[in-house]
Amino acid sequence: MKLADYLDSTYLKTPKQSGLSDSQTLEQVHNLTREAIANGFYAVMIRPDYVRSVRMLIDELNSPVRLGTVIDFPEGRSSVASKLAEAQRAIADGADELDFVVDYTAFKTGNYEKVKEEVESCTRLCLNFDKTVKWIIETAALTDDEIAGISKLINAIVLEKLTGSPPEKVFIKSSTGFYETPDGKPNGANEHVIRIMLENAGPLPVKASGGVKTEKEARAMIKLGVKRIGTSSALQIVSGQKADENY
Numbered sequence: 129m130k131l132a133d134y135l136d137s138t139y140l141k142t143p144k145q146s147g148l149s150d151s152q153t154l155e156q157v158h159n160l161t162r163e164a165i166a167n168g169f170y171a172v173m174i175r176p177d178y179v180r181s182v183r184m185l186i187d188e189l190n191s192p193v194r195l196g197t198v199i200d201f202p203e204g205r206s207s208v209a210s211k212l213a214e215a216q217r218a219i220a221d222g223a224d225e226l227d228f229v230v231d232y233t234a235f236k237t238g239n240y241e242k243v244k245e246e247v248e249s250c251t252r253l254c255l256n257f258d259k260t261v262k263w264i265i266e267t268a269a270l271t272d273d274e275i276a277g278i279s280k281l282i283n284a285i286v287l288e289k290l291t292g293s294p295p296e297k298v299f300i301k302s303s304t305g306f307y308e309t310p311d312g313k314p315n316g317a318n319e320h321v322i323r324i325m326l327e328n329a330g331p332l333p334v335k336a337s338g339g340v341k342t343e344k345e346a347r348a349m350i351k352l353g354v355k356r357i358g359t360s361s362a363l364q365i366v367s368g369q370k371a372d373e374n375y
Contacts (some may be wrong), residue, residue: 319352
């Protein structure tokens with residue numbers, strides 16, 4: 129197992145969240161990209177505002193590193209039309225992979241039609257452009273039964289509505305890493321929720337994200353069966369160190 133092949137190196141803080149200027153944030157994102165290229169990480173995962181610039185950098189360096197971005201991040205409550213428009217811009221700017229935050233609030237309140245519509249429409253758009261799509265379900269906001277239920281729902285939509293599509297290009301992903309939990313409880317991937325996802329997502333692959341900080345944690349996730357790991361600690365993981373970031 130080559131650990132780097134599973135890692136999406138992630139930087140999703142806004143300038144306001146990091147206390148950096150726009151130009152400093154862009155520099156941070158470019159440094160992350162160069163780091164990913166140097167270490168053979170599978171992908172970089174960044175905010176949509178930086179996709180065009182990073183696309184140019186990756187192409188200039190002739191690298192196979194995949195370029196991913198997030199859509200309707202981090203709350204997932206926008207309209208289907210808004211999600212589609214944001215995704216279309218990201219595709220035009222050169223994104224290879226799009227990680228959508230599903231409207232988990234709609235799911236929790238029983239508005240399953242909203243979830244069905246956005247998953248079918250946005251997944252179809254991405255697959256039409258041969259992109260990989262991942263649906264972030266925000267496990268920290270859900271009960272165990274809800275995690276199982278939304279995983280089953282996404283799985284059913286892809287298999288029933290998008291027949292003939294390669295299931296390996298549609299992931300179910302655990303977390304944004306930005307969800308505010310009470311009392312400082314974990315807000316990202318852990319073995320318990322990943323097991324539930326894996327039991328209910330198949331044959332769609334699962335991506336663990338949020339809170340994976342060490343090589344030991346990453347290898348445990350891979351052993352469980354995840355196909356990708358999103359982390360802001362990719363370099364520390366492959367270096368055998370531990371980082372403090374939460375996503």
